[in-house]
Amino acid sequence: MKKVFQHLLVVLENQHDDELVLSKALMLAHQYRSKVTLFCSLYQSRSQADVCQQAAKYQQQLQQTLQAMGLVAEPVIEICWQQPARKKIEQLLADGDISLIIKRLQHKRSLLSWLIPDLEHYFISDCTLPVWLVKQAGNNTELSILACLDLGNNSEQQHSLNHDILTIGEQIVQQSTQQLHVLNCYQADDYSMSLPYDSNLGFAPLPDIQLQHTLKLKPYIEAHHLPADIIHLSEGLPDDEVPKAVLNYQCQLAIIGNAHQHEFSSVLFGNTAQYLSRHTPCDVLIIKQAD
Template sequence: MDIRHMLVVVDATREEQQPALERAAQLLEHYTEARVTLMLCDYVPALDGGVLFESHALEKARESLLAHHQAHLEQLAAPLRNKGVQIDTTAIWGKRLDRHVLREVQARRPDLVLKTSHQRNPLKRLLLSAADWQLIRYCEVPLWLVKHGDNTLSQVCASVDPLHSADKPAALDNKLVAYGYQLSQQLKAQLHLAHCYTPLPRTMVFDASVIADYEGYAKDVKQHHATAFSQLLARSPAEGVTSHLLEGDPEEALPGFVEEQKIDLLIMGAVSRSRLESALIGHTAERLIDATPCDLLIIKPDGFVDPSKP
């Protein structure tokens, strides 16, 4: 994974701790030639009077707010600039953080976007389309969602799907393994590969012959997935990788696995769906945002183009 330019989304609601920036600073220790863009996007409804109530005073208030944010960005950039890192800063006014991030991605073409991921309560997960979800769906470059930026990245895991049951192209698994291997080598971390499989529950098997030998059926399913997983490992350039075949859906099996293995970064693939499918089904990565305590790195297939662009 060649990182030459990182776009770091600064959290406008935090004055001090910025996990995404902390993670970027760690990566700069290993990617010493990389440059950074710090962006901050803020919107205060009280300062948006709308067409009927727009005034010079409101405009000046917004300018003052952006000037304050710009000064804050310069303050955040100073320690890294003192180390010789090339840093640009931009403060933006507007709604829909995800749309502004995607515009910056189009304009600046970074190799990586880093953003702090907030924990959401169950009601918000049901009712809101969070910026994280939109970026998972539409960001054309790798997206790193940071939970805690101060921990060392010593355990990296790529979640693969060699039978492509989630409609992911075969080449994406190879890309996930390659990114995981390159990152683990650069960070001197242990690389894990995990594949989740799910046989049909006994209560959903309607074939009488299968019901009579459900254990045999479940064993055959496991062997089928184990063979595909082994073939993927055989094609992998990753040496010293630890592999894990997990029974259960990813959103059920991975959170416990991540905690048990003390995984610091989980790498996952995401493919684009229609807006309706995304609303009804969602991506595995979306469902894991709040379920896993570690960082998530979301990778798109080669040639992916943001379908939401005008």
């Protein structure tokens, strides 16, 4: 797969916490020698005259902040006010070589924001690029990274997505002193109302789900040369087990996949990626299924 950190699109909000996103993005840009594009939307904020002045002032503030942070390479700065943010971002993605989007996770402020697909939903479920959602400052470089696999889905697309998650996790730990942990969740209970039955042998025993997942892990362990002590099998739903693992292993980043993009049901009911992006107590990097 294409190098994830080749060109970073940093989405800013013209708010006080922009520096948190900037510092994370510039740290990654320094580690991977990435190109950087900074984007901020001021669409429908004020009158046309006012927004031009606001854009010029914000660009000057950005440049001063970047100088104070010691940035060497000058990033591209895109400030949009003539069209909606999503439309402009889609143009940037179509016209450029952007490989990763970095933004601050925005909290839902009203009931309406939960019902109408917003820019956050676009980044998590509709945009095809990986998205790094920043939640906290990452000053401690000794913390861990959690790569979350899905072995319950046997499709070739999910198999490829699992490999991408591990590859990106390995890229990150190679550039730091962090420890990689690999998590797979499974449900041991069979909630089916029917059991396999043979007229001679009677009811067949339920399959050993943990053993099945252990066997499914072997190709990934061999392909990525993963040591046994970083592999974790956890009984339960990812919604519950991923946040627990983040706390147990002191992770500052969880890498998850979203294999359910572009589904209308995710707007109404959400999906695992949407849930984990909000309830995991650390940054979340969401990897998408390849087209």
